[in-house]
Amino acid sequence: xxxxxxxxxxxILKKALSYSKAEECEVSLQGSEGGNIRYARNAVSTAxxxxxxxxxxxxxxxxxxxxxxxxxxxxxxxEKVIRRSEExxxxxxxxxxxxxxxxxxxxxxxxxxxxxxxxxxxDIRADAVLKSLNVAKEAKLEAAGFLENTTGFRxxxxxxxxxxxxxxxxxxxxxxxxxxxxxxxxxxxQSYNDVSKLDTLALTKIAAGKANGSAGAxxxxxxxxxxxxxxxxxxxxxxxxxxxxxxxxxEEGRNFMSKKGGGTRxxxxxxxxxxxxxxxxxxPDLPGNTWSGDGLxxxxxxxxxxxxVKNLAYxxxxxxxxxxxxxxxxxxxxxxxxxxxxEDLIKSTEKGILVTRFWYIRMVDPQTVLLTGLTRDGTFxxxxxxxAFPVKNFRFNESPIIMLNNVEAMGKPQRSENMMxxxxxxxxxxxxxxxxAV
Amino acid sequence: MKRSExxxxxxxxxxxxxxxxxxxxxxxxDPLEALDGMDVKLKKALADxxxxxxxxxxxxxxxxxxxxxxxxxxxxxxxxxxxxxxxxSFGVGIRxxxxxxxxxxxxxxxxxxxxxxxxxxxxxxxxxNAKIQGSPVQLAPQKGLGEVSWKSPIERNAFEVxxxxxxxxxxxxxxxxxxGGASFINSAIFAVNEQKYFASTDGSYIDQDIHRIYxxxxxxxxxxxxxKFDTIKSSSTPMGxxxxxxxxxxxxxxxxxxxxxxxxxxxxxDVKEVTAKVDEKMKAKSVEPGKWDVVLDPSHLWLTIxxxxxxxxxxxxxxxxxxxxxxxxxxxxxxxxxxxxNFGNKHVNIVADKLQKNSLGAVGYDDEGVPCKKWDLVxxxxxxxxxxxRDQAHMIGLNESQGCSYAQSWADVQFQxxxxxxxxxxxxxxxxxxxxxxxEKGIYIIGDGSFSIDQQRYNFQFxxxxxxxxxxxxxxxxLRDVAYQSNTQEFWNACGGVCDESDYRLGGAFNDGKGQPxxxxxxxxxxxxxxxxxxxxxxxxxxx
Numbered sequence: 001x002x003x004x005x006x007x008x009x010x011x012i013l014k015k016a017l018s019y020s021k022a023e024e025c026e027v028s029l030q031g032s033e034g035g036n037i038r039y040a041r042n043a044v045s046t047a048x049x050x051x052x053x054x055x056x057x058x059x060x061x062x063x064x065x066x067x068x069x070x071x072x073x074x075x076x077x078x079e080k081v082i083r084r085s086e087e088x089x090x091x092x093x094x095x096x097x098x099x100x101x102x103x104x105x106x107x108x109x110x111x112x113x114x115x116x117x118x119x120x121x122x123d124i125r126a127d128a129v130l131k132s133l134n135v136a137k138e139a140k141l142e143a144a145g146f147l148e149n150t151t152g153f154r155x156x157x158x159x160x161x162x163x164x165x166x167x168x169x170x171x172x173x174x175x176x177x178x179x180x181x182x183x184x185x186x187x188x189x190q191s192y193n194d195v196s197k198l199d200t201l202a203l204t205k206i207a208a209g210k211a212n213g214s215a216g217a218x219x220x221x222x223x224x225x226x227x228x229x230x231x232x233x234x235x236x237x238x239x240x241x242x243x244x245x246x247x248x249x250x251e252e253g254r255n256f257m258s259k260k261g262g263g264t265r266x267x268x269x270x271x272x273x274x275x276x277x278x279x280x281x282x283x284p285d286l287p288g289n290t291w292s293g294d295g296l297x298x299x300x301x302x303x304x305x306x307x308x309v310k311n312l313a314y315x316x317x318x319x320x321x322x323x324x325x326x327x328x329x330x331x332x333x334x335x336x337x338x339x340x341x342x343e344d345l346i347k348s349t350e351k352g353i354l355v356t357r358f359w360y361i362r363m364v365d366p367q368t369v370l371l372t373g374l375t376r377d378g379t380f381x382x383x384x385x386x387x388a389f390p391v392k393n394f395r396f397n398e399s400p401i402i403m404l405n406n407v408e409a410m411g412k413p414q415r416s417e418n419m420m421x422x423x424x425x426x427x428x429x430x431x432x433x434x435x436x437a438v
Numbered sequence: 439m440k441r442s443e444x445x446x447x448x449x450x451x452x453x454x455x456x457x458x459x460x461x462x463x464x465x466x467x468d469p470l471e472a473l474d475g476m477d478v479k480l481k482k483a484l485a486d487x488x489x490x491x492x493x494x495x496x497x498x499x500x501x502x503x504x505x506x507x508x509x510x511x512x513x514x515x516x517x518x519x520x521x522x523x524x525x526x527s528f529g530v531g532i533r534x535x536x537x538x539x540x541x542x543x544x545x546x547x548x549x550x551x552x553x554x555x556x557x558x559x560x561x562x563x564x565x566x567n568a569k570i571q572g573s574p575v576q577l578a579p580q581k582g583l584g585e586v587s588w589k590s591p592i593e594r595n596a597f598e599v600x601x602x603x604x605x606x607x608x609x610x611x612x613x614x615x616x617x618g619g620a621s622f623i624n625s626a627i628f629a630v631n632e633q634k635y636f637a638s639t640d641g642s643y644i645d646q647d648i649h650r651i652y653x654x655x656x657x658x659x660x661x662x663x664x665x666k667f668d669t670i671k672s673s674s675t676p677m678g679x680x681x682x683x684x685x686x687x688x689x690x691x692x693x694x695x696x697x698x699x700x701x702x703x704x705x706x707x708d709v710k711e712v713t714a715k716v717d718e719k720m721k722a723k724s725v726e727p728g729k730w731d732v733v734l735d736p737s738h739l740w741l742t743i744x745x746x747x748x749x750x751x752x753x754x755x756x757x758x759x760x761x762x763x764x765x766x767x768x769x770x771x772x773x774x775x776x777x778x779x780n781f782g783n784k785h786v787n788i789v790a791d792k793l794q795k796n797s798l799g800a801v802g803y804d805d806e807g808v809p810c811k812k813w814d815l816v817x818x819x820x821x822x823x824x825x826x827x828r829d830q831a832h833m834i835g836l837n838e839s840q841g842c843s844y845a846q847s848w849a850d851v852q853f854q855x856x857x858x859x860x861x862x863x864x865x866x867x868x869x870x871x872x873x874x875x876x877x878e879k880g881i882y883i884i885g886d887g888s889f890s891i892d893q894q895r896y897n898f899q900f901x902x903x904x905x906x907x908x909x910x911x912x913x914x915x916x917l918r919d920v921a922y923q924s925n926t927q928e929f930w931n932a933c934g935g936v937c938d939e940s941d942y943r944l945g946g947a948f949n950d951g952k953g954q955p956x957x958x959x960x961x962x963x964x965x966x967x968x969x970x971x972x973x974x975x976x977x978x979x980x981x982x
Contacts, residue, residue, distance in 0.1 A: 038954050040758055040761060043573075046542065047540070048543065048850075050849065067523060091522070093519045095519065095520070097518065122562075122567075126569065126570060133570060144762035178761060178766075252660070254621075261662060359892065360892065362888050362890045364888045364921060364978045365978050366667075369982070373890055374890070374892045374897065395892075397978070436892075437893050
């Protein structure tokens with residue numbers, strides 16, 4: 001059984017620590033159970049079932065740290081892994097950036113476990129996929145999709161008395177539907193903590209609508225357009241930006257938060273006044289763990305308020321160097337957004353382009369976070385508040401920093417990958433060339 | 439969806455427990471512990487348990503992979519060692535066909551009893567999914583090979599080189615960069631050893647010992663006054679070699695405006711040379727957008743080949759099996775079958791080759807027991823073939839597999855992955871100097887940079903590491919903010935020539951991503967320097 005209770009996990013970790021002779025020692029235990037089905041050409045292609053558990057140990061003598069992991073849990077194996085990490089510690093050079101371990105703390109209980117999700121079995125997965133396949137077949141479309149569920153636990157303990165434990169569940173589903181002629185494609189992707197929110201039939205219908213609606217796309221000139229980005233397109237653009245919210249690299253002068261002449265852009269107005277970003281492990285739609293791997297509490301943190309950068313992440317080492325409190329990074333960011341629906345955003349747009357999602361987004365220039373990528377699976381021209389016709393896919397070259405200065409309206413945030421983001425209406429978004437891809 | 443295509447090996451500074459991209463099952467071990475592989479007789483006995491159990495539970499076909507995967511990372515920055523980690527991952531993956539459907543299960547428990555349970559799980563998965571299966575799986579025949587083995591032809595095993603020697607080499611590298619004016623440097627050596635035992639109900643028992651290595655550095659230079667920074671990375675590439683790659687040989691150096699390397703790499707000479715280039719890069723003239731002839735060094739061109747030739751000729755993409763993730767392909771079965779589709783012009787000859795010495799894709803047998811081979815993909819510009827596995831071969835009229843099956847570990851199911859895909863050198867004698875002297879207005883691009891291509895592989899955009907302006911046949915200085923955009927077919931039809939084989943080199947990646955759940959594949963791409971005429975170059979500078 002790969003999912004241990006708090007007491008079972010605590011017992012293994014205590015036993016492991018009892019063998020330690022190091023100055024400091026931390027042990028972590030994690031396990032997961034899960035399964036997946038992959039389908040394509042309207043039939044299942046591969047499927048798998050994976051169950052695993054592993055124990056990691058870091059032992060430190062005079063800032064010399066060694067790490068070892070093992071996946072057997074009898075007493076002899078526990079002692080062996082501790083000894084092995086201690087031997088490696090003696091081989092490793094001293095790390096001047098080593099920081100003594102955190103002491104005992106009380107963490108709030110996370111809301112990341114859902115019993116219904118944990119009970120998903122191969123038959124439930126097969127039934128969910130069958131519903132999706134039936135939608136595609138009825139619509140005379142070809143479906144390719146992926147459904148995966150996992151249940152996991154994680155626990156940490158150290159020689160200074162820290163202990164933390166957490167369980168989590170997750171289910172993710174995505175499907176691409178394409179028409180027979182290969183001229184239309186639609187996509188949808190959703191992840192949930194709670195599988196009862198997953199409706200593969202309704203989601204596949206959305207993808208099918210986009211596939212049929214995107215057939216016969218017209219080519220329009222690339223250039224600067226007002227765009228409405230659906231949440232998947234928004235999260236794709238923003239995922240590259242949050243690495244910059246790191247104090248050390250900003251202060252070292254090597255990310256977009258670095259300031260001319262030295263220092264950082266903390267407390268500067270970097271984005272439009274309508275941009276508010278925070279993280280919160282207790283958000284019901286995006287619950288997260290309440291502690292970090294190095295034993296720090298994860299709490300609600302405001303990263304951007306009215307466009308002003310309010311916080312940068314500090315590692316325990318860098319915080320010590322700078323005399324500030326350590327702050328874990330922007331894990332699972334949440335945008336405040338607005339109240340409009342996607343339809344409202346379309347209605348308010350005289351001329352613009354609706355983007356379902358972006359594909360193959362890559363950093364072009366880290367100095368400005370200039371990204372490139374392409375639209376995919378449903379790109380539409382909007383005229384006089386209505387979707388007028390599908391358009392061929394574009395390549396874009398745009399920076400999320402520039403984009404978040406050009407947001408005209410936002411809808412209600414929803415989970416997209418590991419963020420909560422709204423659909424956004426953005427002016428002057430730069431498309432640089434056309435693509436023939438469908 | 440997520441970070442598709444290339445899976446990044448990100449920062450390595452957070453302590454070994456946080457090491458990225460390690461298999462969740464990987465356990466850290468003493469450096470020398472895992473060098474003595476498991477006895478082949480024992481592996482055969484365990485494999486037979488898997489095959490016999492699967493058959494007794496109703497499988498019509500089964501294969502089993504017992505794998506031990508070793509990784510070693512040594513990572514440093516400036517004067518400090520950030521992490522030294524040795525990991526081992528050991529387990530078994532069993533794939534079966536039952537009721538005409540694939541099933542797969544894997545486990546880190548490798549006793550006879552646990553293997554039997556895992557085989558049962560694989561059969562159960564196949565039977566559960568048979569109800570949503572289309573047509574039954576059809577395997578191309580593969581005769582049993584009996585007991586055979588293959589080893590990477592390495593000269594010095596990286597796992598036997600003391601950690602101290604690696605640390606000293608990297609810190610010496612860092613020292614040269616810092617003395618040369620770098621603001622920061624990160625450097626690392628990443629070594630891989632896959633010990634794989636494969637057996638199938640066809641009667642093959644295959645023992646393989648595969649090595650790969652990737653030494654690398656990345657230099658950053660900061661200009662505090664302007665707030666600008668720039669980076670440049672090493673001229674190294676991942677290779678299907680071991681520590682021998684890091685032992686320089688004079689004949690492996692390729693001279694030119696920047697020294698480049700064939701199958702031996704001189705990290706100390708490279709860091710000295712490259713550090714001096716960062717200043718030049720920061721001060722370079724910003725490129726004028728428009729049409730330019732581009733001359734692409736193999737250290738750059740490998741990635742363009744990978745994205746625009748390697749991926750669209752993957753048969754699973756052509757058929758639609760990757761539609762939900764990596765995408766499909768503009769290269770259809772009709773286009774290939776016509777033998778008339780002008781993928782490129784007459785200069786363009788591209789081969790798939792899993793035999794190439796020192797390449798990342800070279801093995802003796804693929805992960806479904808098919809002996810490796812070499813075949814044409816594009817011949818004198820015409821698309822002639824794809825890349826197939828046993829269950830796909832019949833779909834393109836082949837009666838045997840091309841040996842393109844690979845799984846990143848024992849825990850993952852094998853599927854169609856890219857072999858080495860390489861541009862053949864020009865047949866006529868031509869050096870890089872000969873090529874450049876005929877270019878009136880061009881950009882000579884060295885090293886790979888930013889990369890992006892659409893899901894059917896038409897429209898792409900590539901950056902690079904160093905960009906040299908060519909004016910009337912001469913290199914006149916560096917440019918910056920350069921990226922080029924093109925359409926795959928137009929680009930390969932604009933090929934203005936390929937240098938001869940004396941310039942031929944490999945580039946490659948450890949981490950080509952495909953599949954759901956996503957898996958990494960290591961693959962090399964060879965070429966000589968090649969010219970492409972009238973390519974659209976954009977300027978990537980912005981103000982924020």
